[in-house]
Amino acid sequence: MAQLAINIGNLSLRNPVMTASGTFGYGLEFTDFIDLNRLGAYIVKGTTLLPRQGNDYPRMAETASGMLNCVGLQNKGVDYFCKEIYPQLKDFKSHAIVNVSGSTPEDYAECAARVAELEKIPAIELNISCPNVHDGGMAFGVSCAGAASVVKAVRAAYPKTLIVKLSPNVTDISEIARAVEAEGADSVSLINTLMGMSVDIERRKSNLSIGTGGLSGPCVKPIALRMVHQVAKAVKIPVIGLGGIMNAEDAIEFIMCGATAIQVGTANFIDPAVTMKIIDGMNDWCDQHGVKNIYEIIGVI
Amino acid sequence: MKKYVKKLCVKNVEFLREDYILLRLSDPHDTLPEMLPGQFVQIAVEGSPATFLRRPISINFVDKEKNEFDLLIHAVGDGTRALTRLQEGNTLSCIYPLGNGFRIPPIDEGKKKFLLVGGGVGTAPMLLYGQCLKAAGHEPTFLLGGRSRRDILELERFENIGRTFVTTEDAGMGEKGFVTHHSIWQTETFDSVATCGPKPMMMAVGRMARARQTECFVSLENLMACGVGACLCCVEKTVKGNVCVCTEGPVFNINDLTWE
Numbered sequence: 001m002a003q004l005a006i007n008i009g010n011l012s013l014r015n016p017v018m019t020a021s022g023t024f025g026y027g028l029e030f031t032d033f034i035d036l037n038r039l040g041a042y043i044v045k046g047t048t049l050l051p052r053q054g055n056d057y058p059r060m061a062e063t064a065s066g067m068l069n070c071v072g073l074q075n076k077g078v079d080y081f082c083k084e085i086y087p088q089l090k091d092f093k094s095h096a097i098v099n100v101s102g103s104t105p106e107d108y109a110e111c112a113a114r115v116a117e118l119e120k121i122p123a124i125e126l127n128i129s130c131p132n133v134h135d136g137g138m139a140f141g142v143s144c145a146g147a148a149s150v151v152k153a154v155r156a157a158y159p160k161t162l163i164v165k166l167s168p169n170v171t172d173i174s175e176i177a178r179a180v181e182a183e184g185a186d187s188v189s190l191i192n193t194l195m196g197m198s199v200d201i202e203r204r205k206s207n208l209s210i211g212t213g214g215l216s217g218p219c220v221k222p223i224a225l226r227m228v229h230q231v232a233k234a235v236k237i238p239v240i241g242l243g244g245i246m247n248a249e250d251a252i253e254f255i256m257c258g259a260t261a262i263q264v265g266t267a268n269f270i271d272p273a274v275t276m277k278i279i280d281g282m283n284d285w286c287d288q289h290g291v292k293n294i295y296e297i298i299g300v301i
Numbered sequence: 302m303k304k305y306v307k308k309l310c311v312k313n314v315e316f317l318r319e320d321y322i323l324l325r326l327s328d329p330h331d332t333l334p335e336m337l338p339g340q341f342v343q344i345a346v347e348g349s350p351a352t353f354l355r356r357p358i359s360i361n362f363v364d365k366e367k368n369e370f371d372l373l374i375h376a377v378g379d380g381t382r383a384l385t386r387l388q389e390g391n392t393l394s395c396i397y398p399l400g401n402g403f404r405i406p407p408i409d410e411g412k413k414k415f416l417l418v419g420g421g422v423g424t425a426p427m428l429l430y431g432q433c434l435k436a437a438g439h440e441p442t443f444l445l446g447g448r449s450r451r452d453i454l455e456l457e458r459f460e461n462i463g464r465t466f467v468t469t470e471d472a473g474m475g476e477k478g479f480v481t482h483h484s485i486w487q488t489e490t491f492d493s494v495a496t497c498g499p500k501p502m503m504m505a506v507g508r509m510a511r512a513r514q515t516e517c518f519v520s521l522e523n524l525m526a527c528g529v530g531a532c533l534c535c536v537e538k539t540v541k542g543n544v545c546v547c548t549e550g551p552v553f554n555i556n557d558l559t560w561e
Contacts, residue, residue, distance in 0.1 A: 025531040029548075032304040045533075053543050060526050060534035064351050067526060071533045074543055217353060269354060269527040270345070272396060273306055 002286030003293040004279075006040070006260050008238050009161040009186030011095065011122050013040035013261060016294060017251070017279050020242050020265030021046055021099035021125060021165070022071065023216075026085050027092070033272040038279060040261060041095040044085070046127050048101050049111040051077035055132060061198035061207040066217025066244070067266060068196050070208045072132040073101055078114045090120040097163070101127040105140075105153035112158040122160055126150065126185075129167030129192035131214045141167040141192075144179035151183035163240065166190040166231070168220075173227050174234035181235045189240035189263060190231060191224045216266040218244040225257050232258020232299055246274070248281025258299035304399060304529065305334060311391040312369055317454050320376045321422070322385045323361070326393065327369045336360050337402025338430035339497075339520050339552040342372060343528040345394035349383035354526050356380045357547070359497075360398065361425040362432065362458065373425035373454065399528050400551045403430050403495055403518060408438040413492040415439060418480050418506050420446045420498030426520050428455060430495060431462040442466070442491070446480035446502065449473045481505045491515055495552075497522075507555040517555040521546050 004015035019027070021043040027036050036042060054074025061068045075081075081098065089096045098115045102108035108126065115124055128141035128150050140146040151164055164180040166173055168191035177188050193214025198207040206212070224243025232239045241259030245251050246267045254262045267274045282294075291297055313325040327333075343355040362371040376382040387393065403426070406413060415434055419427040424445055431441035441463040447453050450473040459465040467475025468483050476483050480502060486509055494510040496503050497520035510517035523546040525535035530548035537546050538559045544550070 022533075023527075023531060025529075029530045033306055054533065054536070057536050057538075057543075058524055058534075059536065060524055060532070062352070062354050062526075065353055067353060069526070069532065069534055074533050074536070266526075269532055271306065271394075272527075272529060 002283055002291055004283060004286070006294060008123070008163065008240065008261060011161045013095065015040045015279050015282070016255065016259075016261040017275055017282070018097070018240065018261055018263045019043055019268060019275060020263040021127065023265040023268045026089065027096065028088060030268070030272055034276050037093040039094040039275060041097050041123075043097045043099050043125050043263065044081070044089075045075055046073045046099045046101045046130065047075050047078050047081050047111065047115075048073060049078055049107040051075065051080065056209040058207060058209055059213075061213065063198065063215065063217070063219060066215055066219040068198055068208060068213035068215050069193070070132040070210045070213040072210070073130055078111045082114060082118060086118050086121070090118075095122050097121065097123045097125055099125045099127050099165070100154070101130060102150075105150045108150050109153040109157040112154045116158050116160060123163060124158060124160070125163040125165050125189060126154055127165050127192070129165050129169075131167070131169060131193055131195045131212070132210065138167050138169060138192075141176065142170050144175055147176050148179045148183050151180045151185055155184040161186045163187040163189050165192055167192050168223060168227055169195050174230045177231045177235050181237050185237060187238045187240055188231060188235065189242060191220070191227050191243045194220055194223065216244070218246055220244045221250060225253055228254055228259050229257040229301065245278070246270075248278045248285055251278055251282055252285055252297070255294065255298055256301050258301070260298055302337075302398060303334065304396060306394065306396045308392045309395045311387050311389055311393060313389055314385075314387055316385075317373075318451060320385075321454060322374050322376070323455070324372045324374055324384065324387065325369055326372065326395070327367070333363070333365070333368055333370060334398060336363055336370065336398040336429075338405075338433050339402040339426050340398040340400045341528075341551065342395045342397040343399060344384065346380045346383050348386065349379045352380040352383060355396065355528065356384065357399070357522070357525055357528055359426040359520070359522075359551070361428050363429060373422060375422040396528060399547060401549065403520070403552050405433050405437050405439070413439050414490075415441045416444060416485070416491040416494045417441055418444045418446070418494065418496040418498070420480060420502045421452065423496075423498030423502075423520070423522075424454060426497050427495070428458055428462070431459065435462050442485070444468070444480050444483055444485060446498070479505065481509050493518070495520070504560055507560060511555065518552050519555055519558070520551045521553065522551065
């Protein structure tokens with residue numbers, strides 16, 4: 001048994017495997033398939049101060065090795081989460097982390113402050129990178145000033161572990177990472193989805209209701225690895241890597257590129273039990289390669 | 302209902318037409334879980350490089366004694382075409398049973414007459430629904446529609462369960478026209494109507510039922526990724542806002558939808 005425990009800021013995780021926001025519901029959707037207690041952490045779906053209906057159907061287009069989505073942050077709002085969902089999550093042993101989104105720095109901060117009151121939620125992931133909403137979301141994440149403004153507002157309102165999720169739809173992701181680190185982020189997670197399109201040539205229309213969507217799945221993994229590698233060299237805070245991880249070997253690639261932890265996203269749609277296989281597979285890989293502690297291979301490239 | 306992700310065994314592949322198969326599956330190790338009519342299976346597709354996601358397929362027929370069930374699959378794209386290449390003895394990763402299913406009222410509320418209307422691959426859940434209604438003591442009547450005779454599938458199995466009526470657009474079988482043109486709408490009344498098929502058909506059936514003040518349930522087949530309520534891709538607009546077809550459906554009371 002290799003030592004897989006890692007730390008993200010003040011947060012200790014039993015292993016580096018987390019689930020990506022928007023691909024794992026509130027975690028409860030997966031309890032028929034996996035033991036939530038075994039995860040390092042699970043990140044619940046993007047939560048906003050007020051409820052959102054999201055974008056119109058169709059919201060999804062399949063691609064050869066991935067998918068596009070334009071869900072647009074459909075959620076019932078932070079109060080619903082606190083009242084209805086939190087009581088169902090608080091007794092699981094692994095950490096529930098809330099992905100927080102918003103339209104202005106003020107409502108990001110207010111949403112974060114509400115979540116801060118929940119004793120068993122030790123961290124939030126700030127979503128400044130959703131490509132599917134017009135107001136806020138990625139608008140903040142594509143400039144250093146925009147990203148810094150949101151992180152500054154939230155940092156003042158949120159005392160626990162603050163993870164900031166970065167957009168790959170930028171010229172230089174390491175600049176943005178440095179900007180959020182300077183404002184007090186405890187960690188960065190990357191990458192969110194890449195903006196893309198899919199066309200129905202018979203109808204001469206986009207397959208997605210808003211025209212574009214965010215690309216995820218194995219097709220984005222090489223880009224995600226490159227960006228994790230870049231960012232890990234640029235900042236001192238721990239990096240959480242995600243983008244197309246389908247198995248333990250993919251996860252190890254991210255760790256070697258500099259990720260302290262990883263998130264599994266789209267793969268949950270293909271195999272709802274994949275996270276358990278990744279945890280076991282990482283442990284086996286470490287054992288087979290004489291790695292006693294996962295920290296031995298973080299950022300070896 | 303508990304959901305499972307399991308490797309099921311292909312017992313038989315029967316071509317009903319060059320682009321329709323009846324796939325018979327079995328669990329070689331365990332007793333099959335209870336499956337409700339209208340529920341579906343998310344099937345992992347192998348051997349199709351262009352296919353990344355699972356394919357949701359509704360449950361067509363259950364044989365509890367043999368521990369087997371059938372899926373009716375229409376090959377319309379790369380993923381479903383790859384499924385038609387399955388052979389007896391292959392294994393298939395399935396997540397099931399998913400979705401809410403059609404309601405079967407307890408018989409002590411009284412024996413009820415149901416009209417089950419299906420078109421195309423949408424006839425699939427109607428067979429299981431009829432099977433379950435009959436087993437519960439109710440009276441299912443089927444109304445199947447197609448463009449021509451060759452679109453009417455599994456006719457004998459429907460006739461074994463209940464009275465079965467057919468419409469075809471070319472008058473090659475049954476009455477000429479769409480399902481909503483069939484004379485049964487004028488000559489009989491039903492306690493409940495259920496429908497699955499192309500959306501314009503379901504909307505027309507919904508209008509017919511509403512005009513007769515008969516309750517009407519529809520089974521939707523929106524594009525979906527996960528099938529378990531996590532991805533929020535398969536949403537339908539309802540009086541409660543956008544809801545997932547995979548968890549709050551696929552069966553909806555027509556009054557809960559925002560169809561005109």
